[in-house]
Amino acid sequence: MDKRFPGPFQPQRPHRRVLPVVLVALIVVGSFVRLFGTGRWLVPQRTQSIPHRAAALLAKCRHLNTTPGPPPDFYTRNISDRFQPGTKSVLITNATIWTGNDRGNEVVTGDVLLDGGIIRGVGTVDVSGYEDGQLVIYDAHGAWVSPGIVDMHSHIGVGSAPRLVGSSDTNSHAASIQPWLRSIDGLNTHDLAYELVVAGGVTTSLVLPGSAGGIGGQAFTIKLRPTTENTPTSMLLEPPHDLNGSTTMHMKIPPRWRQMKHACGENPSIIYHGTRMDTMWSFRQAYEKARLIKQNQDDYCEAALAGKWEGLGAFPEELQWEALVDVLRGRVKVHNHCYEAVDLDNMIRLTHEFKFPIAAFHHAHETYLVPDLLKKAYGHPPAVAMFASLNRYKREAYRGSEFAPAILASHGIDVVMKSDHAVLNSQYLLHEAQQAHHYGLPDNLALASVTSTPARITGMDHRIGYVKTGFDADIVVWDSHPLALGASPKQVWIDGIAQLENPHAAPKPKSQSAPQTPDYTKEAALAVMYRGEPPLEPLVSTKETVVFANVSEVYLRSRGSVKQAMSVKANGAVVVRGGEIVCIGTATACRTRELLSSGDVRVQDLGGGALVPGLTHFGTIMGLGHIQSEETTMDGAVPDVMPSIAGGAGGIVHAKDGLLFGSRHALVSYHYGVTSAIASPQTDGGLVSGLTVAFSTGASHKLERGAVIADATALHVVVSMGSTQMSVSTQLAALRNLLLGGGEGELGRQFRRVAQGELVLVVDVHNADAMASLIELKTEIVGATSAAIRMTFSGGTEAHLLAKEIAASGVGVIVHPVRPYPSVWEMKRMRVVLPGPPLSADTNIGVLLAHNVTVGVGNGALWSVRNTRWDVAWAALEVQDMSKTDALALGSVNVEQLLGVEEEMGDLVATQGGTLLDFEAKVVGIVSARRGVVDLL
Numbered sequence: 001m002d003k004r005f006p007g008p009f010q011p012q013r014p015h016r017r018v019l020p021v022v023l024v025a026l027i028v029v030g031s032f033v034r035l036f037g038t039g040r041w042l043v044p045q046r047t048q049s050i051p052h053r054a055a056a057l058l059a060k061c062r063h064l065n066t067t068p069g070p071p072p073d074f075y076t077r078n079i080s081d082r083f084q085p086g087t088k089s090v091l092i093t094n095a096t097i098w099t100g101n102d103r104g105n106e107v108v109t110g111d112v113l114l115d116g117g118i119i120r121g122v123g124t125v126d127v128s129g130y131e132d133g134q135l136v137i138y139d140a141h142g143a144w145v146s147p148g149i150v151d152m153h154s155h156i157g158v159g160s161a162p163r164l165v166g167s168s169d170t171n172s173h174a175a176s177i178q179p180w181l182r183s184i185d186g187l188n189t190h191d192l193a194y195e196l197v198v199a200g201g202v203t204t205s206l207v208l209p210g211s212a213g214g215i216g217g218q219a220f221t222i223k224l225r226p227t228t229e230n231t232p233t234s235m236l237l238e239p240p241h242d243l244n245g246s247t248t249m250h251m252k253i254p255p256r257w258r259q260m261k262h263a264c265g266e267n268p269s270i271i272y273h274g275t276r277m278d279t280m281w282s283f284r285q286a287y288e289k290a291r292l293i294k295q296n297q298d299d300y301c302e303a304a305l306a307g308k309w310e311g312l313g314a315f316p317e318e319l320q321w322e323a324l325v326d327v328l329r330g331r332v333k334v335h336n337h338c339y340e341a342v343d344l345d346n347m348i349r350l351t352h353e354f355k356f357p358i359a360a361f362h363h364a365h366e367t368y369l370v371p372d373l374l375k376k377a378y379g380h381p382p383a384v385a386m387f388a389s390l391n392r393y394k395r396e397a398y399r400g401s402e403f404a405p406a407i408l409a410s411h412g413i414d415v416v417m418k419s420d421h422a423v424l425n426s427q428y429l430l431h432e433a434q435q436a437h438h439y440g441l442p443d444n445l446a447l448a449s450v451t452s453t454p455a456r457i458t459g460m461d462h463r464i465g466y467v468k469t470g471f472d473a474d475i476v477v478w479d480s481h482p483l484a485l486g487a488s489p490k491q492v493w494i495d496g497i498a499q500l501e502n503p504h505a506a507p508k509p510k511s512q513s514a515p516q517t518p519d520y521t522k523e524a525a526l527a528v529m530y531r532g533e534p535p536l537e538p539l540v541s542t543k544e545t546v547v548f549a550n551v552s553e554v555y556l557r558s559r560g561s562v563k564q565a566m567s568v569k570a571n572g573a574v575v576v577r578g579g580e581i582v583c584i585g586t587a588t589a590c591r592t593r594e595l596l597s598s599g600d601v602r603v604q605d606l607g608g609g610a611l612v613p614g615l616t617h618f619g620t621i622m623g624l625g626h627i628q629s630e631e632t633t634m635d636g637a638v639p640d641v642m643p644s645i646a647g648g649a650g651g652i653v654h655a656k657d658g659l660l661f662g663s664r665h666a667l668v669s670y671h672y673g674v675t676s677a678i679a680s681p682q683t684d685g686g687l688v689s690g691l692t693v694a695f696s697t698g699a700s701h702k703l704e705r706g707a708v709i710a711d712a713t714a715l716h717v718v719v720s721m722g723s724t725q726m727s728v729s730t731q732l733a734a735l736r737n738l739l740l741g742g743g744e745g746e747l748g749r750q751f752r753r754v755a756q757g758e759l760v761l762v763v764d765v766h767n768a769d770a771m772a773s774l775i776e777l778k779t780e781i782v783g784a785t786s787a788a789i790r791m792t793f794s795g796g797t798e799a800h801l802l803a804k805e806i807a808a809s810g811v812g813v814i815v816h817p818v819r820p821y822p823s824v825w826e827m828k829r830m831r832v833v834l835p836g837p838p839l840s841a842d843t844n845i846g847v848l849l850a851h852n853v854t855v856g857v858g859n860g861a862l863w864s865v866r867n868t869r870w871d872v873a874w875a876a877l878e879v880q881d882m883s884k885t886d887a888l889a890l891g892s893v894n895v896e897q898l899l900g901v902e903e904e905m906g907d908l909v910a911t912q913g914g915t916l917l918d919f920e921a922k923v924v925g926i927v928s929a930r931r932g933v934v935d936l937l
């Protein structure tokens with residue numbers, strides 16, 4: 001030991017009282033050395049090279065490996081660092097509180113006290129210290145209360161709504177490895193999404209850079225409420241102490257957790273024209289660079305702490321690499337966009353080579369196929385942050401499974417549900433947890449997956465993710481059990497501040513208990529056994545007699561509407577032969593006992609379930625492709641200009657010619673009750689899409705009986721401000737010309753059929769002004785030619801603004817997305833006027849229906865067609881007085897009618913445990929008169 005530097009300079013035994021004296025001495029020596037050049041002649045050799053900032057350097061050295069976390073006095077705080085002065089204390093009374101404690105199993109009834117921006121009491125709360133009027137009382141009337149939702153994967157603020165050239169700050173394309181970039185530097189405070197997302201109960205989001213690079217940069221956690229300062233910085237939750245270059249804090253208290261984005265697989269490879277091999281090498285190169293810097297720092301500090309300053313020079317660090325060095329010091333939560341087994345394996349090898357843990361794999365579609373690999377990761381198994389059902393959009397996601405959350409949880413892996421906002425609107429992140437719950441994730445873990453688990457994985461579980469004394473006052477009061485379909489906040493507090501100024505309740509009471517979800521054990525096992533490609537063909541497809549027993553409700557199509565055909569308390573039966581219903585009634589009336597004893601009859605017990613019309617999808621290229629981002633799996637896009645060989649300017653495309661059967665999208669949709677779809681050709685920014693075709697999602701090829709339901713019943717065009725080819729006014733001019741007979745060849749002929757009312761003109765349109773122009777155009781053409789144009793709007797996000805006019809002109813609307821989001825400017829007015837509960841009482845669909853407009857529910861995203869059952873049920877919950885028959889019609893007959901499909905033979909869907917619209921129900925059979933079979937799934 002060097003005797004001249006006792007005590008304080010030893011790494012193990014800091015000596016507080018001696019330190020200041022020695023530091024002053026060192027600084028003086030340092031200045032002296034500086035003043036007199038090298039000073040070799042002035043002071044002894046050893047002392048002369050002591051840097052004048054030695055004290056700071058030594059402090060830095062001692063802190064190099066400190067584990068991040070809250071300061072020691074954090075747990076006794078009485079006021080939050082985010083407290084907004086003037087905020088009144090709140091007492092939420094009579095609440096049913098899901099606290100997050102006991103792995104999400106604890107439920108406490110009582111009160112919650114919010115004061116100073118933190119939770120001051122939960123359950124039985126002492127408010128004797130408060131005077132009358134000091135507390136705002138919020139009577140929850142027994143409602144469910146949860147911690148604010150935490151979205152661990154969001155691009156809110158960096159990929160802002162509406163999407164504009166000027167608001168795309170998610171990805172840098174400058175290089176692949178850029179640990180020095182920071183999402184905070186792009187955070188737009190004017191994103192229209194903040195208000196919507198908060199209205200969904202989300203209080204905190206981790207804003208990640210995108211996945212265009214291997215290392216996209218550092219991520220930042222924000223609280224979503226508006227701040228008085230109105231800046232990105234004021235939204236941050238626990239930013240690193242030295243974010244602004246301030247170095248004073250980080251010498252005294254533990255550092256704060258940092259977060260960083262990594263990405264492997266397709267995205268970084270494709271964008272940099274490389275391969276997986278290139279991406280992995282770029283990771284190893286970067287980590288080797290960081291490792292060398294870290295090694296130099298450690299060597300430096302070892303010498304400095306031992307007092308061996310000679311020749312040490314400056315502390316080895318590089319601003320560009322400091323964050324990656326911090327990863328190696330275990331002080332950064334690494335969030336790794338990574339899907340496939342090959343990529344997961346690569347990354348886990350990397351964690352061992354360079355010795356750093358990964359906090360979570362995100363997307364992670366194949367993690368459920370390699371749980372043992374996850375357990376082998378360096379440090380600890382990463383959590384898995386997933387979507388519930390967003391699968392198959394690219395190869396990496398192709399083997400994704402709705403059962404993955406349940407499977408991973410069964411292996412003890414932490415499961416987080418995330419939005420990847422705006423990939424999914426974070427407002428409905430809870431719906432991801434609800435779906436995961438439906439497919440087998442236990443209710444405690446489902447709720448934790450959007451609250452306590454992400455709080456823990458991001459290193460913030462000392463203050464968010466729980467309803468616990470001392471935690472941030474981020475609280476949601478729900479109108480139902482949070483896992484019930486359509487659960488909507490009645491109030492949301494962030495830092496103790498109520499966020500909903502004038503909350504609107506949804507019109508209908510919802511379930512106050514968690515749904516009893518179906519058993520999918522077998523399906524989950526098959527997903528694993530077949531590595532994500534379980535067979536989707538029915539177990540049995542029979543023309544013989546099938547008895548559905550214990551049926552409690554039956555709904556049937558009837559001349560363009562849906563009618564209830566049976567409702568019984570017990571022992572209802574439906575008998576089907578050759579796919580046709582031969583009896584609906586009680587078991588006795590249908591003589592089921594005799595049928596059963598005669599043999600050769602299959603029985604399917606519905607356990608109180610139902611038969612309802614199969615749903616019909618419109619709005620995507622369903623039936624025209626397998627993997628959307630893989631051209632070779634798709635029918636492809638209609639060319640900008642039809643080639644002369646296809647008729648040139650007079651050419652038009654028939655969707656029927658491109659139909660592809662047996663896609664997993666179609667079969668999965670079939671399995672979940674969407675038994676038919678109406679496809680139209682894909683345009684790439686052009687006006688005319690082509691002629692639609694209605695087909696069975698369960699058929700195996702076009703020539704099979706009943707595979708094609710109706711051909712060319714509608715002509716589909718797209719009117720959009722986003723067209724790459726022509727202005728909206730040019731699009732209208734083209735339609736006018738075509739409808740007045742100006743078109744050539746087959747195109748001209750089909751438009752003449754439209755003008756004569758033989759074909760429906762279905763127009764993709766979201767913008768109210770464009771809809772108004774289309775209504776005018778319709779009137780104009782009808783006036784000029786006494787034509788009988790049938791027009792349907794598809795999309796219709798702003799349709800409620802013109803509900804009266806739309807009704808008057810006899811136009812119908814297929815609404816999608818069913819829960820609107822202002823992703824582009826032409827949908828923006830949905831937010832100002834009508835986002836739905838709790839921001840508005842009305843919804844787009846509700847207003848249109850109130851004006852007697854025929855409304856269907858469509859869907860613009862291929863992967864989510866399977867979720868039509870929830871979309872319809874949820875939409876119906878938000879419309880006053882909507883019956884189950886009307887709800888079913890929204891997703892079936894109305895869609896068909898609006899696209900000119902007359903479908904009396906439509907399929908029926910048999911469900912166990914409830915109707916198709918219930919979270920409790922499981923689809924077990926499809927009855928298809930058109931195809932002459934019953935499929936048992």
Ligand SMILES: *[C@@H]1O[C@H](CO)[C@@H](O)[C@H](O)[C@H]1NC(C)=O
Pocket residue numbers: 073076077078
């Ligand atoms: C918070 O209040 C309690 C009780 O009044 C007190 O003991 C504690 O020291 C306070 N904490 C802080 C950080 O001031």
Ligand SMILES: *[C@@H]1O[C@H](CO)[C@@H](O)[C@H](O)[C@H]1NC(C)=O
Pocket residue numbers: 094140141142
């Ligand atoms: C809590 O609210 C429920 C539902 O409104 C009510 O029945 C019950 O009496 C309330 N309990 C208390 C203690 O106020």
Ligand SMILES: *[C@@H]1O[C@H](CO)[C@@H](O)[C@H](O)[C@H]1NC(C)=O
Pocket residue numbers: 240241242243244246249
């Ligand atoms: C810089 O950050 C520190 C730590 O967050 C904070 O205390 C300080 O006020 C900030 N300084 C400025 C100038 O913003």
Ligand SMILES: *[C@@H]1O[C@H](CO)[C@@H](O)[C@H](O)[C@H]1NC(C)=O
Pocket residue numbers: 549550603604605607
């Ligand atoms: C109807 O349900 C009851 C109770 O679940 C069950 O015991 C009975 O076997 C079922 N009937 C048939 C025909 O499956």
Ligand SMILES: *[C@@H]1O[C@H](CO)[C@@H](O)[C@H](O)[C@H]1NC(C)=O
Pocket residue numbers: 850851852
């Ligand atoms: C819608 O139709 C109903 C029943 O036909 C009628 O009573 C009501 O006035 C209509 N509403 C509007 C806004 O036209």
